Amino acid sequence: MKxxxxxxxxxxxxxxxxxxxxxxxxxxxxxxxxxxxxxxETEAYNGIGDKxxxxxxxxxxxxxEVMYGGSGLAYVYLCYGIHHLFNIVTGRPNVPEAILIRAxxxxxxxxxxxxxxxxxxxxxxxxxxxxxxSKALGISVLHTGTHxxxxxxxxxQDDKQYKPAEIGVSPRIGVDYAAEDALLPYRFxxxxxxxxxxxxx
Numbered sequence: 001m002k003x004x005x006x007x008x009x010x011x012x013x014x015x016x017x018x019x020x021x022x023x024x025x026x027x028x029x030x031x032x033x034x035x036x037x038x039x040x041e042t043e044a045y046n047g048i049g050d051k052x053x054x055x056x057x058x059x060x061x062x063x064x065e066v067m068y069g070g071s072g073l074a075y076v077y078l079c080y081g082i083h084h085l086f087n088i089v090t091g092r093p094n095v096p097e098a099i100l101i102r103a104x105x106x107x108x109x110x111x112x113x114x115x116x117x118x119x120x121x122x123x124x125x126x127x128x129x130x131x132x133x134s135k136a137l138g139i140s141v142l143h144t145g146t147h148x149x150x151x152x153x154x155x156x157q158d159d160k161q162y163k164p165a166e167i168g169v170s171p172r173i174g175v176d177y178a179a180e181d182a183l184l185p186y187r188f189x190x191x192x193x194x195x196x197x198x199x200x201x
Contacts, residue, residue, distance in 0.1 A: 001025070004155035009071035009090050009148065014097035017090045018044035019188050022167060025156040026104055030138035033112050037104030037127050037137065038160070041189040041196045043172045045087070047097045052178035052186075055096035066145050067096035074153055076134070076144040083131025084140045088148065102130050102173070102187070103195045104137075113137070129197040166191055173198045 004024060011017050019042075027036040045053040054064045054077070066075050070093040079085050087098040104127045106113055113119075113126055113136035127133040134140070139153065148154050168191045175182045189196045 001156050001158040004148075004157050006072050006149045008155075009088060010092070011071075012091060014044045014046050014090050014099060015186065017088075018042045018099045018186070019167065021088070021099060021101070021155075022188060022190060023157075023160050023162050025107065025158065026101065026133075026137065026153075027108075027156055028137045028139060028153050029151055033109065033138065035106075035109030035112055035137050036156070037106045037108075037133065039101055039103075040105050040193045041101075041103035041198075042187070043100040043102055044186040044188075045098050045100065046184075046186065047091075047095055050178075050184075051181040052172060052175040052184075053096070053098075064096065067098055068094050069145070072148045074139075074143050074146040074148065076139060076141045078141055079131065084134040085130045086134045086137075086139045086143075100130055101133065103128050103189070103193075103197045104133050105193060105195045106136070124194040128195045162190060170198075 021039050021042050024039050025036050048058045055067050066073055071090050073089040075087040075089050075098050087100045089098045091097040106127050117136050127136050146153050168189045169185045170187045171183050172187045
């Protein structure tokens, strides 16, 4: 197993990175508690031209400013005032592209994940969906701006590689407000994996 190089996140095409993230291992070291899961579902948000993106039209706010800060940064925002959603900023500085990590398959630190989520036993709801995975891995809005080259949140790569036939593609989930862009095939997932958070309509 090796750490994913910082250059991985700077690829010019956010769609390509969203696919390549599948199979990578998301690791957190929060308060000296290490947890990890294999990424099995992602969604790409393609910058200022994407109506589903928080940066659509070049919008810049205190929350979204991190998206303009360059590749390899964590963008974590609060959804419905409850769920902390973890995104990875990609591409060039001042080009606000990001990828939402929607689901991981838990690999390490499962007992700590159960404690964080107040669950008694492991099932596929532990890290199924972006809010659940952030809670299980200890990620919150306090980590927005964290660089994945550091030691708090980072990616690892082992020998696991998915074949193209194992990867599903669909429109993103919950972005009906994005009009025609809601239909873009920007969601990628591992077919048949129990932790994938949504189904094709």
